[in-house]
Amino acid sequence: MLRLSIDTKTVDRCHEIAENITSRVMEELSSLSTVAIERTVARFAGVDGVTPDGVPLPNVLVDHLAEKGKIHDGVAVHLANACLALGKTPVQVSRMIAGGETDISTLEWQGTEEVTRKAREMCRDSLDKIRARRAEREALLEELPVTQTPWLYVICATGNIHEDAVQGKMAAAQGADVIAVIRSTGQSLLDFVPHGLTTEGFGGTYATQANFRLMREALDEKSRKLGRYVRLVNYCSGLCMPEIAYIGAVERLDMMLNDAMYGILFRDINMERTFADQNFSRMINAYAGIIINTGEDNYLTTVDAFNAGPSVLASQFMNYHFAKKAGLRDEQIGLGHAFEIDPAIEDSLSYELAMALLVRQLFPDCPVKYMPPTVHKKGDIFSAHVLDSNFNLVSVLTGQTIHLVGMLTEAIHTPLVQDRYLSIKSAAYMRRAAQNLGHNLEIKRGGLLDTRAASILDDTLKLLREVNEKGLFAAITEGVFAGVKRLRTGGKGREGVFKKSRWYFNPVEEDLRAGLSDRSQAPGPIQD
Amino acid sequence: MLRLSIDTKTVDRCHEIAENITSRVMEELSSLSTVAIERTVARFAGVDGVTPDGVPLPNVLVDHLAEKGKIHDGVAVHLANACLALGKTPVQVSRMIAGGETDISTLEWQGTEEVTRKAREMCRDSLDKIRARRAEREALLEELPVTQTPWLYVICATGNIHEDAVQGKMAAAQGADVIAVIRSTGQSLLDFVPHGLTTEGFGGTYATQANFRLMREALDEKSRKLGRYVRLVNYCSGLCMPEIAYIGAVERLDMMLNDAMYGILFRDINMERTFADQNFSRMINAYAGIIINTGEDNYLTTVDAFNAGPSVLASQFMNYHFAKKAGLRDEQIGLGHAFEIDPAIEDSLSYELAMALLVRQLFPDCPVKYMPPTVHKKGDIFSAHVLDSNFNLVSVLTGQTIHLVGMLTEAIHTPLVQDRYLSIKSAAYMRRAAQNLGHNLEIKRGGLLDTRAASILDDTLKLLREVNEKGLFAAITEGVFAGVKRLRTGGKGREGVFKKSRWYFNPVEEDLRAGLSDRSQAPGPIQD
């Protein structure tokens, strides 16, 4: 069994510090909410659909309250009040606003107790539905068990959801355990969730509720045929993290890309916005039994991977503690990692193995999401295929759980049908060929792998200490992660952050918290 | 450092038995010679060239003596006598025979002492030349050192020697350390060595002295440019083992495929012929400082590789002891092994690793020639490339010396220029990426690898015992190796075996033996 010799004191210390860093962020944020969170509450209340010119009703509602200076109380209060006052459903109220038929900020107050009860009640259906979908998933996993790890995870990105569904099913039949429909370029910066089935995207397909549903149905059908539950993935990151978390929960997605800092570093989204949104979105993920995938692979693609180890680990520690605070169980925290060291350097395979094993050992109950080489792939598809093969090997040797299958054409285009076929075939071969190899080898004590792992871990502790001293906001301002510097007051979506008023009320948050602390309702362990 | 736990007693026993088996064969053979051996002696004496209708003069000479019933004395005696009697050189004598101008069996006897001296003397030039070529190689290896292992070995097989030279140089520049020109189908069953530069072959290029020379010059030129000595390989197997050994020695080839039993099992060549020829050819190889490559890979391609382990090892033990008897140093004995387990089975990579390591450990000073997967490659060149990648990995992990680079197009055609480029690139990547990995891992004691290796070694001992009981001739008759059954009295080239008369004399053999036992003249250690 491959195991590194790791100093557990250093690990404990990293956890303590990360816990401290993230607690401070959460504290600072406790007084803030965002338009995305409020739109999510509206969705929980059943506000769905678009205006004739395509504006989603949750945006209509929240924009209306913002315009009227009432958003600080939270959307739930005013929406519930309006429902009571007008005798309408939340969606009817929203349509009236869209049509200019009402200004809900001026309606008569229906009494705090009444309004609060109404607010709670109007979100209850969604919560029930999400619990039902979670139960459905658990039942399906019993009935259609996934018996092998790593799970082979592939991407569809045709831009056309109908085509994605076809190709997703093909991939599942070829052996994929997980299908991700990646999003069109730019969706993360849209401050609304597109609506309906979509057939045009660039380098990906829009994440919409209708698209999620169509994919889920396609994969459910295929899962039954294959006798193996095929998981569906999308992204809840960008400016609509919590809304997409909601949609995904309702449409029974199984995993969601969701990182506490990705938006800040890689999309220049405002810090406060991101930290607030990630927390609420993760609470929904947690409640829905969804596995999150964090984005540490992005450090490895952006800066030299040989040197990025400590920032990857530091980020994982923080992502982990943010996730725990949002109620995610270890089994739901798919920490990101990737195989991105330049293949031109000597001993690259040894370094990859050391790092993959280190991540695995530090978070033993987390299903690490291990990402393939990308940056160092060039147009030579044959060599790229071989690079992936070593990635596949390391993944199997180190017992990873979620394995994003690399594509030989990574440097050229989003995967073609045959690219997926070839890559899955290769990954499945390695899973079979090397399945017990890791159990029959041992790490030489004090050798290259041990020393490499120890030095990365030490540097991680240093980095976390530095961040802790400065505070996370300041650390990011100074470019500690991925060399990217962001201002607390800068970035996109900042105008969507607001201070909660003393009357602020969010019934969903309350219910989620209650549900998550209630052991009987907490999502069960991952089946594999 | 990867090391299996191996029972050294079993290993010692295997050596003892193999030593016994091979000694008995050698004893039985000591009274026999073959036309190929005699033609080789003729070549040592300078008999070269062809008749106008293309018959090589060594064949003319030996056929003549055979026809006259005089071959039993060995060619040297009668040729030397003729030279003295006619006042001609060996080649002149041979031409006269070809022209029907003389019958050397009827010439007057010039006196035993005179003839013996002449016989010795006429072969001396060739022996000097071979020693000079060996010294040349050693000097070149000093000057143009090969610093990395495994040596990357690729094949040229265009059929046209000029094209082979071009492609061999390309491959060397791409990173190949060793170039083999493989032979046209069917050459092994020719009972003569074709002459001159050849431009047509099927799946390979004819082995001729002119072709050897052209390739050697091409690679010497390239070696200088690259600052790295590029080794040249050809085959001395088939019906002309010793003749090709001679040609290779003179043209400074560096390696030769040469197996004690390959001809018997895979070409249905007569047993006695093969055992006699292999011994004489190996003495020449030994003297010339050439590394032989044995053919155990062929068992793995012919029968199910998962089960062929014991026959591979048994054959290696025997090949090793035959080789030692012919004067080869361990460093010259490139025992064959291959990566041929069906990739469809579970744990195939673990089994390959166990076997590769076992071979490596059993023959620690022999430069194992590790062959790539072939049989289980199909038309899917991408998957084939990945299979090769695992082969490359095992080779690097286990510290092999001679690495025959697998080709992604193995199932389709002999290598194209780009196939070699891609495959060398991939093998070089693995050599770099995993160079120290094997030193930083250990085998788990008593795990899958240890037990697999132990069981193969035990079965090898059983098999050797069985062969020893029966004797090697009988064992082959019963199909113990590769399931192939051959009769001692059957097979091709049998008519070329004859009993030595009491006057039989072979000056080359004597000088080779003397040279090989003389430590100062023995080839130096391999530089790497």
Place this chain on the structure above:
Amino acid sequence: METGIGHRNCQVTSGGRASSAPHSDLVLPYGDELNDGLMQVSFTLPVAAGALAEEAARQAMKLMGLEDPQVAEAAAIGNNATFFIGYGRLTRPVELSKLRVAKPMWQELDQGTINRLLQETLARPLVVVGAATGQDAHTLGLDAILNYKGFAGNRGLEAYSAFKVVNMGSQVPNESLVAKARELTADAILVSQVVTERNVHLANLTNLVELLEAEGLRDKVVLVVGGPRITHALAVELGYDAGFGPGTRPQDVASYLAQEIARRHVELGHLHE
């Protein structure tokens, strides 16, 4: 307050065309979406790496009728040659209905049925002589068909009571094969040809037909050839009755032989009527 970059109505369609649409008669390669024509190529040009070589590569792709040719990789591989990997779009479709697919005429039968059919037809075992001919030493393919053990779990002809199999092995000269067939009055000759470099198999296979014809044996045997580069169409073109390619199972060959022999018997019967 504005919601960020403004609303954008993503194109919504009620039922976009998807690749599962019934396939039409005109087909094109399918990469990212049905009929997008995507084609991957790789090749080497004897031109030194550089702008000229890349343009030459694109030109080569255009000569193949590939639109929008992209050079994904251009690697100098020595001797002033450059290796290319490219992608382009084929725009000329394949018309499925126009294709002529040559197939030997047989249905898959099980071992029992084959034995019975042959027993009924011949009332004696069918004599099969097999060989890897010429200089070809590749016997594994032939063995897979003939030997008891068979191939991929499917037993070889030796395992059938209805066949008497003589496997002559490797590097058998055509002359010896013909002699053996005559000696045994073989019903079928099964030839394997694996080495195809410089089309050496074509000459060898043609020579066998000529020998058989010269000896008046051609019509007396079912003549079959197999190997990784053999197609039925090629076999027929060369004067064989059937050809079998990669992945052939013994049962396929047994089924074919049984039905072909039965068919000939009936025809012969008619002839004698």
Place this chain on the structure above:
Amino acid sequence: METGIGHRNCQVTSGGRASSAPHSDLVLPYGDELNDGLMQVSFTLPVAAGALAEEAARQAMKLMGLEDPQVAEAAAIGNNATFFIGYGRLTRPVELSKLRVAKPMWQELDQGTINRLLQETLARPLVVVGAATGQDAHTLGLDAILNYKGFAGNRGLEAYSAFKVVNMGSQVPNESLVAKARELTADAILVSQVVTERNVHLANLTNLVELLEAEGLRDKVVLVVGGPRITHALAVELGYDAGFGPGTRPQDVASYLAQEIARRHVELGHLHE
């Protein structure tokens, strides 16, 4: 006694043609021997695996002008589609002398020379504004050219005294880029486009040229685009001054800019004369 299978005189030639022969103007792919035309292809057809699909694959290869098409692999990949790998021989040669190779006009200069040339020409630093435009968030390529650190050991434009570099980063709307260029009276605009799926880059690049023209800025700047799918020919076609593809080093771009600016200055000088 006979020596085995009899003598065979292997064809002997004094100097067979080898591939190192000087390359002619007409070139074909080079696989096993010069100009043998060997071409590897892979593609998927929406046809269920089987004889028809294989024939369709051969037909597709024939449509590409490949002779002797061989299907090496045919794999069912689901949804009634089959993936093929094949080899064939291209017989129509590429005529090298007929090729038009579009290249930006510049010679490689070293850092010192570039700095000097620009200093002499402008007597002030050359102002460069760079951005990954539209929705493109891929900045590594642009950073490789602009940032001090550079690419593969070759320092970026920031490392030159003669450049003043403003790197606007990712997902920059064309409008913002144009505004910034105006604000700084930029001498050169450097655009990166990496996402090319569904040709999204073409629309985006065209739009930038239109904006610059509308603002009367087009002639006042050297307009450059780069990215893994960019060629100089494409760039020129889209109305750019130069295009840079994969593997571009900062020095290439610096050399080009220095020489282009110098050239324009001279022309302008002539104009004013």
